[in-house]
Amino acid sequence: MSDTLQAPFAVLFVDDDEMSRQHFTRAVSEDYRVHIARGADEAMAVLKEHAAEIAVLVTDFRMPGRDGDDLLRQVAQDYPQIVRILVTAYADKHMLLQTVNSGDVFRILEKPLRTETVCEVLQLAMARYTERETRQQRLSAMDETLAFLAHELNTPLATISLFARAVEADVAEQYDPERQKEIAHAARSMLSNAQYCLTLISSFWATVHKSGGQQSSAGGGVREVKATRLLATLLDTYPFVASQREWVQVDVQGDFVVHAMPNCVALVLSSLLSNALRALDGTSAASLRLEVVASPEPEIRIRDNGPGIAPEIKARLLLDPVTTYAGAGGHGMGMIFCNRIMRSFGGSLRIESTLGAGTTVTMVFPASKSRARATDEKQSSGSEIASP
Template identity: 25%
Template sequence: MVDFLAQRPGVLFVDDEENALKVFRRAFERDFEVYTALSADQGLAVLDKKAQKISVVITDQRMPQRSGIAMLSEVRRRYPEKVRLLTTAYTQVDTLVDAINEGAVYSFISKPWDLNNLRKEILSAIESYSTANEQRNLLAGRIDELKQAVLDEKIMEIGNVAVNLSHYVDNALCPIELLISKIEEDLGGHSNALAKTEDRSTYLDFLKRIRIHIRSTSSQISRLHQANTRLNPASFTHIDLNTIYDQAIEANQVLMNGKDIRIERLQGSEQCQIWGDQERLSDLFNFLIAEEVVSLPESSSAKIGISHMPEQQSVQITLEDRGPVPEDVSPSHLLYPFNVRSGDPRQMGVFLICAYFIVRSHGGSMQTTLREGGGVRFIFDLPINAPSATRIES
């Protein structure tokens, strides 16, 4: 009980008699954080404002407009975790038993009160609330762990398939680039009959853009194979995420220009250093930029923010855009390959997967949410001091 009192748990007392509220406050304000209300509607309004502080709700049964049981039934609907007590001077046993059986009321207290007994009832209710709350938190934590394990396993299985497929795509690009080189060579000859002289510059420019796209795609694919490999602790160093972000933007400028995609910088922290693998974290930004380029329509924009979170000992990377999200795809499913946003069947959706691999390998986490008004937001949390041997196990 000492712990409960030290935390000064909140108790809401509702009664239409003002004197009863005054007596309750004087009797218990040293032990609890006391809130009072003169009606059921007023009590619900107080609970809505102070829900995080209130553990127990006590109300008189006989009140105008809405009875105590009716109020506690509404409390159960809105805040099922709150412990609900009913005070009554009436011997309506059937009504009280039904209310308890239905779960609207945890217990009832006869009037006139015995303050010592009432204090014991409140403490018992607080203990019940604390125990149930602890169990809920443990269960929620376990469910989150299981969800993460299932997500890791599913992503690993499907992601490996996608990465292996990308290997064959990369192999197929090599002869295509050789063919383009041969065509460029033939077009460069003055006696060549493949095109008229006035058309050659147009064709050469077209081939040049194809070659840039192929090399960019090939470079991205080559990085896919490294995304889920084991981290080497010997490669860890202090990395400034702002610096490698700037480098990634510069390295991918041609790729972004191809679709007129703009990446804007959200206001963040000047110093965002973490301990990790520089090459892998550089690829994290490369993959995020590639994801936006393939997913967004032409002439679109996205925003990236990097912020130091000192209380969590982490750095948070936020990526948000107004790109399309299919109605049948939930935000979390965007982590699964082949759930692409662009509607382009040529894309396999592996860039986000690889970003996820890199973040998880550094002991971090990732979540996706839909933005109000359209678009999606990706949030990556990376610990400042990454564990040296963390890895998603297949």
């Protein structure tokens, strides 16, 4: 690691010997933030306050009162995301068999601790913690996606059912021209809601199967898909109506890799495109511009020249279930869940709108972080960390 860039997470070192705590802190504080504790109870107090930033626990086995084995079990139960490392003397090995076999211990370090070995194991432990965090992030994004689908599909389908029953009841009745208009409006709303459901399903399915849904065989991580590829897939599969496709223009000012789950991003894109097309219905010289921007931060912008959104509605769109399409089955949950999906992987949504001048919705993605890190060799890499 470089002299100026520390790992984003901290290490908790637990040992009742003051000299051991001092030497450990000096050995690794250049690369990691270090919290220290003299025993199991003090360690739990530190975790209660700083668990959000602590990624790795390193604890001595033999300590007065509760030993390291007891601490490891409690941390495994209360803070399972923390990677746990046990420090022990050679004489303790036979006593540790049960701990190793039954507990989730990432590594065992033998005394006397060597700086080079400790730094190597901490790097591996941080990598393990990052993997766990990434996995949890993906699960959260998928949970948001499932919730999004449930809300987005359930309400329109319920609306279709209600309109269908209303039309069925009116078929046998005598009605004047005004009533005919109402029935025609109901029919259009049925079509709009059905089309929206089909759009979500087809876009999500196409993204999974046509954009290479398999995970990277090399790293087992999320596949890397360019923003332009997601847009192209969406536009190829979206069931545009009448001249809607002619409204759409794509402006690529700089492409970028979407490191988040592409299926979730495609779902957000599909929803935002549907909203924009619905806003443009009836607009003279309708225009919908999709912009891909790589800097100063990765963004996808959806610009339309529709009627715009009233300020009091815009201010609540990402917070409350408000909608300007209640008559067509809108329920206002779509933007909330789109925002939650974006936020689940560190992104966000930004809405700019002026009445009579259109709306721009911007999908902001977290900047790509270089995985390359400077590796400075320490002069004391082969030295030992003193221990009693």
